[in-house]
Amino acid sequence: xxxxxxxxxxxxxxxxxxxxxxxxxxxxxxxxxxxxxxxxxxxxxxxxxxxxxxxxxxxxxxxxxxxxxxxxxxxxxxxxxxxxxxxxxxxxxxxxxxxxxxxxxxxxxxxxxxxxxxxxxxxxxxxxxxxxxxxxxxxxxxxxxxxxxxxxxxxxxxxxxxxxxxxxxxxxxxxxxxxxxxxxxxxxxxxxxxxxxxxxxxxxxxxxxxxxxxxxxxxxxxxxxxxxxxxxxxxxxxxxxxxxxxxxxxxxxxxxxxxxxxxxxxxxxxxxxxxxxxxxxxxxxxxxxxxxxxxxxxxxxxxxxxxxxxxxxxxxxxxxxxxxxxxxxxxxxxxxxxxxxxxxxxxxxxxxxxxxxxxxxxxxxxxxxxxxxxxxxxxxxxxxxxxxxxxxxxxxxxxxxxxxxxxxxxxxxxxxxxxxxxxxxxxxxxxxxxxxxxxxxxxxxxxxxxxxxxxxxxxxxxxxxxxxxxxxxxxxxxxxxxxxxxxxxxxxxxxxxxxxxxxxxxxxxxxxxxxxxxxxxxxxxxxxxxxxxxxxxxxxxxxxxxxxxxxxxxxxxxxxxxxxxxxxxxxxxxxxxxxxxxxxxxxxxxxxxxxxxxxxxxxxxxxxxxxxxxxxxxxxxxxxxxxxxxxxxxxxxxxxxxxxxxxxxxxxxxxxxxxxxxxxxxxxxxxxxxxxxxxxxxxxxxxxxxxxxxxxxxxxxxxxxxxxxxxxxxxxxxxxxxxxxxxxxxxxxxxxxxxxxxxxxxxxxxxxx
Amino acid sequence: xxxxxxxxxxxxxxxxxxxxxxxxxxxxxxxxxxxxxxxxxxxxxxxxxxxxxxxxxxxxxxxxxxxxxxxxxxxxxxxxxxxxxxxxxxxxxxxx
Numbered sequence: 001x002x003x004x005x006x007x008x009x010x011x012x013x014x015x016x017x018x019x020x021x022x023x024x025x026x027x028x029x030x031x032x033x034x035x036x037x038x039x040x041x042x043x044x045x046x047x048x049x050x051x052x053x054x055x056x057x058x059x060x061x062x063x064x065x066x067x068x069x070x071x072x073x074x075x076x077x078x079x080x081x082x083x084x085x086x087x088x089x090x091x092x093x094x095x096x097x098x099x100x101x102x103x104x105x106x107x108x109x110x111x112x113x114x115x116x117x118x119x120x121x122x123x124x125x126x127x128x129x130x131x132x133x134x135x136x137x138x139x140x141x142x143x144x145x146x147x148x149x150x151x152x153x154x155x156x157x158x159x160x161x162x163x164x165x166x167x168x169x170x171x172x173x174x175x176x177x178x179x180x181x182x183x184x185x186x187x188x189x190x191x192x193x194x195x196x197x198x199x200x201x202x203x204x205x206x207x208x209x210x211x212x213x214x215x216x217x218x219x220x221x222x223x224x225x226x227x228x229x230x231x232x233x234x235x236x237x238x239x240x241x242x243x244x245x246x247x248x249x250x251x252x253x254x255x256x257x258x259x260x261x262x263x264x265x266x267x268x269x270x271x272x273x274x275x276x277x278x279x280x281x282x283x284x285x286x287x288x289x290x291x292x293x294x295x296x297x298x299x300x301x302x303x304x305x306x307x308x309x310x311x312x313x314x315x316x317x318x319x320x321x322x323x324x325x326x327x328x329x330x331x332x333x334x335x336x337x338x339x340x341x342x343x344x345x346x347x348x349x350x351x352x353x354x355x356x357x358x359x360x361x362x363x364x365x366x367x368x369x370x371x372x373x374x375x376x377x378x379x380x381x382x383x384x385x386x387x388x389x390x391x392x393x394x395x396x397x398x399x400x401x402x403x404x405x406x407x408x409x410x411x412x413x414x415x416x417x418x419x420x421x422x423x424x425x426x427x428x429x430x431x432x433x434x435x436x437x438x439x440x441x442x443x444x445x446x447x448x449x450x451x452x453x454x455x456x457x458x459x460x461x462x463x464x465x466x467x468x469x470x471x472x473x474x475x476x477x478x479x480x481x482x483x484x485x486x487x488x489x490x491x492x493x494x495x496x497x498x499x500x501x502x503x504x505x506x507x508x509x510x511x512x513x514x515x516x517x518x519x520x521x522x523x524x525x526x527x528x529x530x531x532x533x534x535x536x537x538x539x540x541x542x543x544x545x546x547x548x549x550x551x552x553x554x555x556x557x558x559x560x561x562x563x564x565x566x567x568x569x570x571x572x573x574x575x576x577x578x579x580x581x582x583x584x585x586x587x588x589x590x591x592x593x594x595x596x597x598x599x600x601x602x603x604x605x606x607x608x609x610x611x612x613x614x615x616x617x618x619x620x621x622x623x624x625x626x627x628x629x630x631x632x633x634x635x636x637x638x639x640x641x642x643x644x645x646x647x648x649x650x651x652x653x654x655x656x657x658x659x660x661x662x663x664x665x666x667x668x669x670x671x672x673x674x675x676x677x678x679x680x681x682x683x684x685x686x687x688x689x690x691x692x693x694x695x696x697x698x699x700x701x702x703x704x705x706x707x708x709x710x711x712x713x714x715x716x717x718x719x720x721x722x723x724x725x726x727x728x729x730x731x732x733x734x735x736x737x738x739x740x741x742x743x744x745x746x747x748x749x750x751x752x753x
Numbered sequence: 754x755x756x757x758x759x760x761x762x763x764x765x766x767x768x769x770x771x772x773x774x775x776x777x778x779x780x781x782x783x784x785x786x787x788x789x790x791x792x793x794x795x796x797x798x799x800x801x802x803x804x805x806x807x808x809x810x811x812x813x814x815x816x817x818x819x820x821x822x823x824x825x826x827x828x829x830x831x832x833x834x835x836x837x838x839x840x841x842x843x844x845x846x847x848x849x
Binding site: 281 | 757836839
C-alpha cells in the first residue's frame with residue numbers, strides 16, 4: 001500500500017498554499033517510507049527498518065488524509081507558483097518556467113531513486129529542505145511518537161541523500177545543463193516575469209524535545225500511550241519471559257607480543273658559530289660584488305681571488321658564505337670546493353713567500369721603529385720636551401740617582417741625546433743638513449768632502465727621528481754632496497748640490513735611488529762645487545704664477561744661478577729673507593749685497609773677513625741683522641745698512657765652518673768650528689760663548705743645525721755622525737730678545753763712535 | 754728580499770731584543786730565533802690573542818682593522834704586527 005502511493009506520487013512535489021502542512025507531510029512521509037522499504041542499498045535503512053515497520057502504523061495513522069496528489073502552490077492570483085525541484089532526472093520532459101524555482105516533474109516514470117534524489121535535492125536546496133523539515137517538525141508537535149521516526153528519517157535522509165547525490169550526480173549535472181540551455185534560448189526572445197513571494201517561515205534547525213514536562217498537555221499522552229508504556233511493559237515481561245535469555249559473552253584478548261627494534265644511535269654534534277659584526281660585514285662586502293653579477297661566474301671569480309691568499313681554514317668559511325649567496329648552489333659550490341683544495345695545495349708550496357711580500361717589509365719597518373722607540377724613549381722624550389717618566393719596573397741602581405742629581409745644575413749645558421749613525425755613514429764627512437719643511441722629524445744629511453782631496457762619492461741620507469740607527473732613504477751621488485735644501489712648496493723634493501757642480505733633485509717619497517732631475521747635462525751648469533742651494537719662493541714669477549719656487553744655487557765658479565725645474569737659466573737672482581736683496585759671500589772675504597733688479601752690479605760690499613766666507617745667515621727674528629763666519633776664525637755680526645761689522649766674535653783659532661741663529665732666541669746662535677760646538681748668547685756675554693762642547697777626539701765638527709721646534713742642536717762631524725744635543729738651562733727669555741739684540745747693537749755702536 | 758733580511762738583522766741587533774718569530778697564516782712558525790717549544794707556545798697563544806683583539810676592533814667598526822698590538826709586561830714587551838697571512842712577533846726587554 002505504501003508503495004503504491006509512493007509510485008503515484010513520485011513525479012512532482014507541488015506545494016499549494018492553501019493546503020495544510022500535514023498533507024504534504026503525508027506525501028513526503030510515504031515517500032520516505034517507501035524508500036526505506038524498497039531500497040536495500042542503504043545499510044542504515046536496514047538497521048532502522050524494524051523501527052520503521054513499527055512506525056508504519058503511525059504513518060498509517062498519520063496518513064489519514066487521502067490526499068495523494070502532489071503539492072501545489074498557488075498565489076493570490078491563482079497562478080501556479082509551485083517550487084520546482086532543481087534536479088530533473090529526465091531529459092526533454094521539462095518545461096522550465098521562470099516563475100518556478102523548481103521545474104515540474106512529469107508523472108511519466110521518474111525512478112524512485114530519482115524522485116528521492118529530487119526530494120533530497122530539494123532538501124539540500126534552500127527552500128524545500130527546511131520546508132520538509134518544518135513539515136516534520138510540525139507533525140511531531142502533534143505526535144510525539146513521530147519524533148524518533150523523524151530523527152531517523154533525518155538520519156536516513158542524510159546518508160541516502162548523500163549516496164543518491166553521488167550516484168546521480170552526473171544526471172544532476174546533465175539535467176542542470178539542459179535546464180540552463182533551454183532557459184537561455186527562451187531568454188533571448190521572451191520577456192521574463194519574475195514573481196517573488198513571501199515564503200513561509202524557514203526553520204533552519206529544529207531539535208524537538210525528547211522529554212515533555214508533566215504540566216504540558218502532551219504529558220498524559222506520553223505517559224499513557226506510546227512508547228513509554230510499551231517499554232515498561234517490555235521490561236516487565238523480560239523477567240520470566242522465554243524470549244529473553246541471559247547469556248555471557250567473552251571478548252578475546254589478543255596475546256601481546258613484545259617486539260624489539262634496534263636503530264643506530266643518533267650521534268649529536270654541537271655546532272656553534274659566532275656571527276660577529278665584522279663577519280657579517282665581510283660576507284656582505286664580498287657578496288655585494290657577487291650580488292651585482294647576473295650569473296654565477298663572476299661570484300666564483302671573486303671567491304677565487306679571495307681564496308688564493310687565504311689559509312686552509314679560511315677558504316671553507318668563505319665558501320660557506322660565498323655559496324650561500326650564489327643562487328646556483330649546486331654547480332658553483334662544487335667548483336668552489338675544488339678550488340679550495342687547489343688553494344690548499346698552493347699554500348703548502350710557498351710558506352716562505354710570506355716573507356717576500358711588501359706588507360711584510362712595511363710591518364718590519366714599523367716593528368723596528370717600535371723596538372727602537374722602546375730603547376730611545378727617554379731620549380726622544382727629552383727631545384720633544386716631554387717629561388721623562390722613569391720606568392716603573394726598572395731596577396733602581398745607585399748610579400741612576402747620581403745622574404739625576406747632576407741635572408739639577410743650573411748652568412747652561414748641552415746634553416747629548418743620541419746620534420744618527422750607521423755603517424754607511426761611517427767615516428764620511430757631514431757637509432750639510434737640512435730639515436724637511438713639512439715633516440719636522442725628517443732630516444736630510446749630506447755627506448761629502450769640502451776640499452779637493454779625498455773625494456769620495458757622495459751620499460744623502462734621510463733620517464727620521466723615529467729610527468736613529470738606519471736612515472729612511474739613502475741616495476748615492478756621484479760626487480760629494482756639498483749643499484742640501486728641502487723644498488717648501490713640494491716638501492718631498494730635495495735639492496742636492498754636489499762638488500762637481502751638478503745639482504740633482506730627489507724625491508724622497510719614492511724609494512728610487514735616482515734623482516728626479518739632474519743638471520749634469522745642462523749647458524749652464526756650474527763648474528765649481530755648489531756651496532749652497534736654496535729653494536726660494538717666487539713672489540712674482542713670470543707668467544703671473546705666485547708662490548712658485550725656484551732653485552738658487554751658488555757655486556765656487558762665481559755664479560749664482562736660478563734654476564727652473566725644466567731647464568736652467570742664468571738669471572742672476574737670488575732672494576733670501578728680503579724679497580729683493582741678497583747677500584753673497586765670496587772666497588776672498590767680501591760680502592756683496594746685491595739686488596735682483598740689478599744683475600750686474602753690487603749694491604754694496606761688506607768688508608771684514610780675511611778668509612773665505614763660509615756662511616752668511618740672516619737673523620730669523622731681526623730683519624736686518626745677519627751673521628757671517630769665515631775661515632779667519634771670526635764671526636761677524638752685521639747690520640744691513642752698515643758696511644762694517646757691529647760685533648765680531650772670536651773664540652778659538654779655528655776656522656768656523658758653520659753658524660746658525662737659534663730660531664727661538666734672538667740673541668743666541670751656534671757656531672761650529674773644527675774642534676768644538678759653541679753656543680753664544682749675546683744677552684749674557686758677547687765675548688765668550690756660554691756653552692762649549694768639545695768634539696770627540698779625532699773628529700772635526702763640520703755642520704750645525706738647530707731644531708725648529710725644540711731646543712736641540714744637531715751637529716755633524718767628519719766621522720759621519722750627526723749628534724743631537726739638547727740645550728738645557730738656557731736662560732734666554734722669549735719676548736725681549738729682539739730688543740736685547742737691538743740694545744746691544746746700539747750700545748756697541750755707541751761705544752764705537 | 755734583501756731589505757727584508759737586512760731589516761730583520763737590524764732588529765735582531767737592537768738592544769734588548771730577545772726573539773723574533775714569524776708565523777704564517779696556518780700557525781706554523783716560519784722563522785724564529787727562539788727554541789722550538791717556546792716558539793710553538795708563543796705562536797699558539799699569540800694567535801688566539803690577536804684573533805680576539807682583531808674581533809674586538811672590528812666589532813666596534815667593521816671597516817677598521819688591527820694593525821699593531823703591544824703587550825707590555827713586567828719583564829719584557831711583546832710586539833705583534835698581525836696580517837692576514839702572517840704574524841710578526843718581536844719580544845724585547847728594553848731595560849736590559
